Amino acid sequence: MLFLAKLLSFIFFLIPDRIVMVIAVILSPVFYNAMKKGKWGFKIKRILPKVFKGRNEQWYKRIMRKNSIHLMKFAGEMLKAHYKMDYFLRKKCYIAEGREFLEQLVSNNRGFMIVTCHLGNWEYAAAWLAMEYGEIYAPVFVENSSGNRALNWIRTGHRVNMLETSYDPRVSTKSLIKMIRLLENGKIVFIVSDQEALGGDYTGKLFG
Known part of the structure; x- marks a missing residue:
């Protein structure tokens, strides 16, 4: 896993930020499906109804989709963090x-x-x-x-x-x-x- 992180960090370091953000949007359904199933430690599906009570299911799904895009962008940025120049x-x-x-x-x-x-x-x-x-x-x-x-x-x-x-x-x-x-x-x-x-x-x- 450490080798993979080093490899991905170096690859993402070479990719401009704007392109990383486009890649994140394209791959965001991966995180969305994980959120729906509660995989990879994602707790948003059970947290949302506790924090935002009385909303319908479509509202929760829309928030999870937005959050999946945000988290995928975050992951892309994080992979660039180690080698980010001053x-x-x-x-x-x-x-x-x-x-x-x-x-x-x-x-x-x-x-x-x-x-x-x-x-x-x-x-x-x-x-x-x-x-x-x-x-x-x-x-x-x-x-x-x-x-x-x-x-x-x-x-x-x-x-x-x-x-x-x-x-x-x-x-x-x-x-x-x-x-x-x-x-x-x-x-x-x-x-x-x-x-x-x-x-x-x-x-x-x-x-x-």
Whole structure:
């Protein structure tokens, strides 16, 4: 899986962004079918009725189709993230508002934490921040699988370091202690927060 990720990343690196987006639209039915069947960890089919109650089936299908296109575009962008050159990162990424607060945190020469929701391509955000402000340390929950090792290789292309967290409290405790030490040493910790519907509730879950 790691070899495949490296191969696809190199191939997608050579393809212009616009063409990658066209390819994503063409291949989006693959993700749509997976969403309908709940495969590959997709939970949108059961999350939508819990978050958006009282909608009809056609509305849910339309949202899933739109989401499948978005996720396929996201996957295409993610495959380009590892080799993305600084020049293109500067063209692609920007802070819409609030940059002055980030600049203030950086100028204080103290560690700080950024919390973001996993609704966009955080790989680009982490890479851009690392390029502009120094190394990023990201605690991301991953299962010990070849697929996740491949994903983490893609994510670590621009001075972005992964901190292991898991359902094992010992692993997550070690990661938390390391995060505290990193903050004390003036580093940037970049936390990705996922959403997960459990027991009918819509909850946020930190540590990926």
